[in-house]
Structures are given as structure tokens and as C-alpha cells.
Amino acid sequence: MDNPSLNRCRAPDPRHLVVKQAIHWTLRLRNSADNPRLLQQCDTWRAAHHEHEQAWQRVQSLQQELHGQLRAVPGAQVAFDTLENSAQRLGRRQALKLLGGVMLLGSAAWLGKEQLAWQQWNADFATATGERRGFQLPDGTRLELNTDSAADLDFNARQRLIKLSRGEIMLTCGPDPQADTTRPLLVRTRHGLFEGVDARFVVRLEGDCTRLSVTAGSVTIHAPHSPPTRVQAGQNYRVSASQAVPVPPLDMDVGAWADGLIVTRNMRLADFIQEVGRYRHGYLGCADEIGELRLSGVYRLEDTDKLLAVLPQTLPVRLRYRTRWWVTLERLA
Known part of the structure; x- marks a missing residue:
């Protein structure tokens, strides 16, 4: 068993540090855009590792998204310009702190939902609002992410696990390509575990439940307070913290x-x-x-x-x- 005192002393997740570094470079360049030496240093950092460039692109994309939305809020244009101009007059350390606050906090009352997108920076796969992306996983599984979604991959010798933390995904999976092992393909949400068997299925995470729709093959639901439930093609289930129950099909094509x-x-x-x-x-x-x-x-x-x-x-x-x-x-x- 892990020692709690040791857990508290563990170093931060490296991915978190990379994201923080990308934010730091973004803010420094925002305050010193005409500094060629700083631009070169940032380019060197981006080229040092593919995770650096990935984090940089996500930060730039989300910065533009939040910037555009904040300016759309009635009365926010003047406030944003005032903050920006004030930051230019402050010292470097104060300016970074002020502009960082604007980037990270935005407008709490109006952009509360959108601020959750910052959590996606540390996900292996993520989409912004209105974006859809597809990926081919190492085992040949096809992973599709719908709008405003985030998922992490945990493949090892014993399992093929996808953790859905936000939004909706569609998976098309086959047998484990490693013939000498039996690694189930699993999707985990906060409501349960979904095991696909040569299947195509959609997992959608909502506030109080996870919706499962199977379009081909079969999926087994492992929910905390229910026995394992096998779901066949054409069936839909709603899985909450207390139960897994069948539900009528939606009035639209789920995939x-x-x-x-x-x-x-x-x-x-x-x-x-x-x-x-x-x-x-x-x-x-x-x-x-x-x-x-x-x-x-x-x-x-x-x-x-x-x-x-x-x-x-x-x-x-x-x-x-x-x-x-x-x-x-x-x-x-």
C-alpha cells in the first residue's frame, strides 16, 4: 500500500510541468514580442521534445478561444484592453502575473463551462468545442472524439484502457492483436467500466450518468452496484452511480x-x-x-x-x- 506521506512528496506529473512551461513561454512572449533572443529560446524549447510542441499548440489554441469569447461578453472589451495596457506598463514579473490571471481565469461568471477546457491540456487526446478528431490506437482500435472531449490512454501488457474524463467517444475495436495475451479493451468513466468485444460503440459522459450505445458487436458494463451487463448491438444503456438500466434509442444516429x-x-x-x-x-x-x-x-x-x-x-x-x-x-x- 502506498504511504500517504510519500504520496504528498512525489514530484508533479511531467505533463503538468510541460503545460506550465508552455503557459510561461506564451506570457513572456506576449510581454516581449519584439525580443528575437526570447523568440529563439522559445523555439529551442519547442523543438526539444514533441510534448513541448504539443503543449505549445494547445495553449495557443485555447488562448485564442478564450480571448475571442471574453471579448464577446458585453462590457468585457474595455476591461480586457485596460488589463492588457496596464500589464504593458508594469514590471515584467507583475505583467506576467496579471496577464496570466486573465488567461487562466477569463470571465468566471460567463465562461465557467469553457474554463474546464484547461483541464484537457494534460489529456492524451482532446478536442475543443466544435472540434472532432479521429485517432488510430497502437492495437488498431479506431478512436473518435466528439466536441469538447478528453481521454487518456493506458495500454500495458495486461490491459487496453481508455479513460474518458469529458465528452464523448466512439470506438471501433477488434480482437487483441497480441495473440499470446488476453487484454480486454476497456473504457472507464466515473460511473463504471465498459468492456468492448469486437465492437463499435459510443460512450457519452454526462453530468449524472454515462450513456452507452452499441452499434456492432457487444459491450459488457461493469458498474459499482450492478452485476455485469452484456449489451448487444442496437441497445442503449444509462449507467449512473447506483445502477445500469436500458433506455430507449435516441431520436438521432448516435455515431x-x-x-x-x-x-x-x-x-x-x-x-x-x-x-x-x-x-x-x-x-x-x-x-x-x-x-x-x-x-x-x-x-x-x-x-x-x-x-x-x-x-x-x-x-x-x-x-x-x-x-x-x-x-x-x-x-x-
Whole structure:
């Protein structure tokens, strides 16, 4: 058993240190962009290891995302510019501290959900809001990440484990390529463990549960307070901290997002809008009086503004843009 006192003395995770270094370089360059020596030092650090470059790219991407969102908040433009200008007048150490606070904290009231994305820097695989990515794992398994998702890989001689900490993934897996071993392919969330057997399945982590949808093969659910449950193709389960129960199929194709699509079948407009909202920043809402309207069709996710513009052509609704980041659907007068 690990000694708690020793655990407290362990060195920080190296990946955490790399991310902190990337943030540090970003802030130093922000305050001294015209310093060629500093630029060269940063380039040398980035080239020293592939993890350095990966962390650098993630920091730059998220910095731009948060910067754009903060400027979209009413009244935040002046506040942000004031902070930025003040930082330029301060000493180097104070400026780094002030700008670091802006980058790391953003607007706590408005960007609370988006701040969780900072946790993704340390994940082996991660996507930003609206982004979808696919990966081929060492064993030949295909891993697809949906919008705003994060997962870690833990493959060793005994197991093939994927830890889903945020969002949604789709896996297409086959038998273990190491013929002399039996390593199950496992997905772990905070609600349970999912064991795939020559299968294609979707695991979606929500606030109080994990949703499992199997489209091919079979998956066994190992939940804390339930016996192992084998789920066959075409079945859907909801797994919470207390139980694993079958649920009706969703009113959409559970894996169409991997192809950049939402495919609906008589879906409630309110549910559809909630789903589309996962792929864009800001607020997307639907008036209660039109929430029960139904729609079926194929919708492309690469541009959610264009997707939304299609809805008034088929439903008695209109779009109301307060800003690009604040959109509501209302009944057509």
C-alpha cells in the first residue's frame, strides 16, 4: 500500500510541468514580442521534445478561444484592453502575473463551462468545442472524439484502457492483436467500466450518468452496484452511480457526428437545439412554446450558423441573434 506521506512528496506529473512551461513561454512572449533572443529560446524549447510542441499548440489554441469569447461578453472589451495596457506598463514579473490571471481565469461568471477546457491540456487526446478528431490506437482500435472531449490512454501488457474524463467517444475495436495475451479493451468513466468485444460503440459522459450505445458487436458494463451487463448491438444503456438500466434509442444516429453530421428521426426541437449547442460557443436556446416541434433530417456540423438558418425553412420558427454568441429560436409571428 502506498504511504500517504510519500504520496504528498512525489514530484508533479511531467505533463503538468510541460503545460506550465508552455503557459510561461506564451506570457513572456506576449510581454516581449519584439525580443528575437526570447523568440529563439522559445523555439529551442519547442523543438526539444514533441510534448513541448504539443503543449505549445494547445495553449495557443485555447488562448485564442478564450480571448475571442471574453471579448464577446458585453462590457468585457474595455476591461480586457485596460488589463492588457496596464500589464504593458508594469514590471515584467507583475505583467506576467496579471496577464496570466486573465488567461487562466477569463470571465468566471460567463465562461465557467469553457474554463474546464484547461483541464484537457494534460489529456492524451482532446478536442475543443466544435472540434472532432479521429485517432488510430497502437492495437488498431479506431478512436473518435466528439466536441469538447478528453481521454487518456493506458495500454500495458495486461490491459487496453481508455479513460474518458469529458465528452464523448466512439470506438471501433477488434480482437487483441497480441495473440499470446488476453487484454480486454476497456473504457472507464466515473460511473463504471465498459468492456468492448469486437465492437463499435459510443460512450457519452454526462453530468449524472454515462450513456452507452452499441452499434456492432457487444459491450459488457461493469458498474459499482450492478452485476455485469452484456449489451448487444442496437441497445442503449444509462449507467449512473447506483445502477445500469436500458433506455430507449435516441431520436438521432448516435455515431453520425463522427462524419460531421446530426441525423435526426422525429426529434424534439428542444432536444435538437441542445445537441447543436454542444458544437458552438455561447448560448443557444429555444422558447418553451416551440420545444415540442419535431424535425427529421440530415444536418451538417461544420457551420452551425448555416445549420440553424435551415430551420425556419421547415418549421414555423425564427432566429433571433442578440450577438453571434447569444441565439434563440422563437415562434414565427
